[in-house]
Amino acid sequence: MMVVYFLVGTPLFGALLLGIVGHKKEGARINLLLSFLTMISSLYLVYLISQQQILGNDSSDFYIDSLNVYLLALTAVVGFTTAFFSGPYMLHEAKVRKLSDARMRLYHSSYQGFIFTMLLGLSTNNLGVLWVSLEGATLTTVLLVSLYRTPSSIEAAWKYFILCGVGIAQALFGTVLVYFAAAKVIPNVEDSLLWTQLFAHAGELNPVIITIAFVFLLVGYGTKVGLVPLHNWLPDAHSEGPTPMSAVLSGLLLNVALYALIRIKMITDLALEGEQTVHIQNLAGYLMMGFGLISFTVAVLFLHRQRDIKRLFSYSSIEHMGLMTFAFGLGTPLSTFAGLLHMLVHGLTKSAIFISVGHAAQIAGTQSIEKIRGLIQTQPKVGWGLLIGTVVIAGFPPFGIFTSEFLLLSSTVHTYPWLAIPLLMGLSIAFAGLFKHIQPMCFGNKPENQQPVKATMWPVFLHLIIVLWLGLAIPEQLSQWFNNVTILITGSGVL
Amino acid sequence: MNIMSLPLSEQAILLFAGMVLFTSFSLLAQPRIVAAIRMFAWQGVLLSIVTVMVAVDTGLHHLYISALLTLLMKAIFIPWLLHRLVHKMEFQREQDILHHPVLVLLAGGVLVIFCYSIALPIERLGNSVTQPIIALSMAMVMLAMLMLITRHKAVSQVIAFMAMENGLFFAAVSATHGMPMVVELGIAFDVFVAAIIFGVFFFHIKDSFDSLDVDHLSSLSESDQ
Numbered sequence: 001m002m003v004v005y006f007l008v009g010t011p012l013f014g015a016l017l018l019g020i021v022g023h024k025k026e027g028a029r030i031n032l033l034l035s036f037l038t039m040i041s042s043l044y045l046v047y048l049i050s051q052q053q054i055l056g057n058d059s060s061d062f063y064i065d066s067l068n069v070y071l072l073a074l075t076a077v078v079g080f081t082t083a084f085f086s087g088p089y090m091l092h093e094a095k096v097r098k099l100s101d102a103r104m105r106l107y108h109s110s111y112q113g114f115i116f117t118m119l120l121g122l123s124t125n126n127l128g129v130l131w132v133s134l135e136g137a138t139l140t141t142v143l144l145v146s147l148y149r150t151p152s153s154i155e156a157a158w159k160y161f162i163l164c165g166v167g168i169a170q171a172l173f174g175t176v177l178v179y180f181a182a183a184k185v186i187p188n189v190e191d192s193l194l195w196t197q198l199f200a201h202a203g204e205l206n207p208v209i210i211t212i213a214f215v216f217l218l219v220g221y222g223t224k225v226g227l228v229p230l231h232n233w234l235p236d237a238h239s240e241g242p243t244p245m246s247a248v249l250s251g252l253l254l255n256v257a258l259y260a261l262i263r264i265k266m267i268t269d270l271a272l273e274g275e276q277t278v279h280i281q282n283l284a285g286y287l288m289m290g291f292g293l294i295s296f297t298v299a300v301l302f303l304h305r306q307r308d309i310k311r312l313f314s315y316s317s318i319e320h321m322g323l324m325t326f327a328f329g330l331g332t333p334l335s336t337f338a339g340l341l342h343m344l345v346h347g348l349t350k351s352a353i354f355i356s357v358g359h360a361a362q363i364a365g366t367q368s369i370e371k372i373r374g375l376i377q378t379q380p381k382v383g384w385g386l387l388i389g390t391v392v393i394a395g396f397p398p399f400g401i402f403t404s405e406f407l408l409l410s411s412t413v414h415t416y417p418w419l420a421i422p423l424l425m426g427l428s429i430a431f432a433g434l435f436k437h438i439q440p441m442c443f444g445n446k447p448e449n450q451q452p453v454k455a456t457m458w459p460v461f462l463h464l465i466i467v468l469w470l471g472l473a474i475p476e477q478l479s480q481w482f483n484n485v486t487i488l489i490t491g492s493g494v495l
Numbered sequence: 496m497n498i499m500s501l502p503l504s505e506q507a508i509l510l511f512a513g514m515v516l517f518t519s520f521s522l523l524a525q526p527r528i529v530a531a532i533r534m535f536a537w538q539g540v541l542l543s544i545v546t547v548m549v550a551v552d553t554g555l556h557h558l559y560i561s562a563l564l565t566l567l568m569k570a571i572f573i574p575w576l577l578h579r580l581v582h583k584m585e586f587q588r589e590q591d592i593l594h595h596p597v598l599v600l601l602a603g604g605v606l607v608i609f610c611y612s613i614a615l616p617i618e619r620l621g622n623s624v625t626q627p628i629i630a631l632s633m634a635m636v637m638l639a640m641l642m643l644i645t646r647h648k649a650v651s652q653v654i655a656f657m658a659m660e661n662g663l664f665f666a667a668v669s670a671t672h673g674m675p676m677v678v679e680l681g682i683a684f685d686v687f688v689a690a691i692i693f694g695v696f697f698f699h700i701k702d703s704f705d706s707l708d709v710d711h712l713s714s715l716s717e718s719d720q
Contacts (some may be wrong), residue, residue, distance in 0.1 A: 128678030135685045144690060151703040155712040158649070158696060164642065165656055165689065172663045172682070173636060180617075180629075180670040236715045302717060336542045446665055 003048065004055065004062045005071070007041040008119050010034055011079075014112035015140075022108030023101035028087035031108050035076075037082035038115065042076035045069060050477050053484075056125060058186075058196045063125035066481035067488070071120050071259055072346060075252050078351045079115045082251075082457035085355045086111070086244035092362055093242060098147055106143060107242070113140040114248065118256050128193045130260055131168070131175050134224060137253055145241040156236035162235040164223055171220020171260075175212035178267075181205045194406050195263055202270030207280075210271040214284050217264050218291070224257035224317045227325060228295040238314035239367065243358030246310055250317045251351030255343050258321065259287070262328055266489055269331075283402045288329030292465075293422065295322030300426045303433035308367050309357055312437055313350070316393060319430055321421075327408050332415055333486050333494045338407035340458045340482045341474070345400035345467050346393075352463035353389040357453045360386055360441070369437050374446025379453070385460040387442045394466055396433045400470035505541045511545045512628045515665065516607070519638045522658055523603050526590045529705050530648050535654050542661055546668050555670055559673075561673050564683050565664060571689050573657055580697050581650060586707065591648040598643050603638050606712030610634040628669030635662030649700055649707040653693045660686055 014034035018027060048055060056063040064072070094104060117140055121133035138161065141473040175193070182192035185204040191197045198205075223230040225409045238246045255407040275281050299318035306312040320342070327339030329383040376383030387495035392399040404426065412420045483493040525531040543566040550558035581587060591694040593599060624661035639659035646652055667674050674682070697707060704711040
């Protein structure tokens with residue numbers, strides 16, 4: 001348990017510390033050091049879980065199992081690599097945009113605070129604390145979105161705040177209803193919001209209340225996942241905030257919100273198991289499939305008409321979150337396995353892409369797609385990083401995203417064959433949309449007096465190599481975890 | 496359930512719950528911002544009174560703490576903060592004109608009926624007097640959302656946002672007699688931080704757009720300019 005406290009406590013301490021000294025020259029270095037410590041403790045946690053499967057018991061405040069351990073590690077690792085990128089990047093931004101000391105303090109403190117809320121949300125056993133931490137994730141990032149104080153960034157932050165605040169309020173209502181249903185069947189009322197207790201007693205929960213609660217929770221956490229039609233905040237917040245924040249927002253926060261949905265769906269499925277018709281039994285799955293497919297389709301179409309490079313990739317995030325929601329909604333062992341893998345590879349790839357995008361925007365001095373040209377000529381590392389990242393996110397073999405999308409497609413063909421058609425069409429439209437924009441940015445002649453910038457590209461290539469590795473061979477321990485979770489969710493495994 | 500057959504204390508809880516819903520409606524229709532802030536404060540006061548009454552009725556001591564928290568946050572701190580900001584920005588006389596007040600109020604009435612019909616199956620399960628309040632608190636959340644989309648000023652949107660939090664708190668008190676303490680403290684902390692950040696935002700919006708009208712915040716969209 002100590003390691004969990006250390007893991008969650010380090011970024012919390014960091015948020016307070018950097019709130020005082022974050023503007024100093026050492027601010028970025030302290031940020032990096034703290035992220036490094038967080039990463040080390042998360043890796044130690046991975047080691048512990050590989051030895052003993054589960055950390056915590058039925059009534060403990062923290063509960064680590066196969067489902068959240070790899071997400072914790074992903075969060076801590078991407079948090080570290082992004083902190084590495086953020087140092088020189090923010091130094092450059094501070095110079096160009098004349099950011100004051102107070103704002104650099106705010107930036108570093110919010111960065112650590114954001115990592116803290118995500119780690120807390122992932123490791124807690126209490127659905128109420130999960131809600132508090134997801135709301136906390138909004139609060140820590142909202143001032144980051146408006147960090148540059150331009151009118152459009154303030155607009156984006158206001159939208160983000162109001163939409164996510166309202167959305168997540170629905171999730172609190174759902175949580176209250178879950179607590180209401182649970183308090184009737186769980187002996188110790190104080191424990192009624194613990195996920196382990198809920199899961200153990202799920203069959204006895206009142207199905208009507210749980211159904212209503214699930215709808216509220218889906219709308220609430222779905223807003224944070226970025227499901228259409230609740231996605232409006234996402235492209236704005238991604239495009240107007242500083243790039244390191246876009247990387248962690250897209251790569252990690254959306255995953256945490258989806259993780260909350262998965263946990264709740266597991267309870268809902270068990271609670272509805274005794275219902276008469278199949279339609280009601282699978283209600284949660286159908287809702288998630290519907291929302292997922294709509295998000296996927298809408299995002300794919302919107303990819304084509306983007307003019308801002310960060311908006312382009314935020315729509316790509318909506319597309320992939322839609323795919324994952326669809327995969328978990330489908331609920332077969334294979335699709336669940338694919339969804340779990342996709343959460344991992346998408347998180348790694350998307351944060352790598354946003355790092356490259358950040359450098360590309362600094363080289364060109366703008367985020368407008370039309371004005372970014374000749375990246376490979378100007379700075380080959382950045383150009384190729386962006387290009388390969390896009391190849392990976394578009395789902396080319398032999399990278400990991402291809403594997404998970406292929407698994408998802410084949411399980412779709414087994415269950416609802418006709419749904420494979422919109423999925424395949426969507427994937428090819430997304431591919432066309434991405435490359436239409438990316439190709440002239442990477443190739444093409446560079447504009448005159450375009451200069452290279454100081455770039456940190458190794459995190460990008462590290463992430464992409466891991467994704468390549470996961471595409472070629474998934475380590476046995478990881479596939480064992482995915483299989484455990486699949487058994488926990490669907491009742492049977494794939495291995 | 497026959498109201499007349501209930502003990503007097505439970506009848507009083509229902510009466511005050513009805514008054515809380517009434518404040519939601521008057522928030523919905525109130526164009527003057529200062530008056531809306533005052534009405535929001537009254538909502539907080541009523542909410543903490545209901546909480547104390549439920550605490551007395553059920554004998555649960557931790558509800559007294561929730562009532563105190565609500566009184567401090569919703570009835571004193573947030574209204575005070577909003578008042579101060581409005582005065583600082585010389586915004587006292589501003590109005591947030593509602594374009595179709597009758598339609599909005601009618602829609603509010605429809606929402607309340609809708610919420611009662613959704614909550615019907617939940618009520619049937621209940622055996623406590625506070626159960627009918629679930630529908631009422633759901634209605635408060637919906638009314639606050641309606642207020643959020645019909646208003647144009649940042650201040651009134653914040654009041655609507657906080658009124659929604661009130662509805663959620665009311666749901667927790669009535670359905671489950673409060674949440675576990677750690678969750679309740681966490682929520683209170685989140686609301687506190689949110690209120691401060693909203694305050695910061697007023698200044699940013701005022702500096703950038705020279706007014707608190709959120710209609711100016713419409714440059715980021717997918718439509719072609």
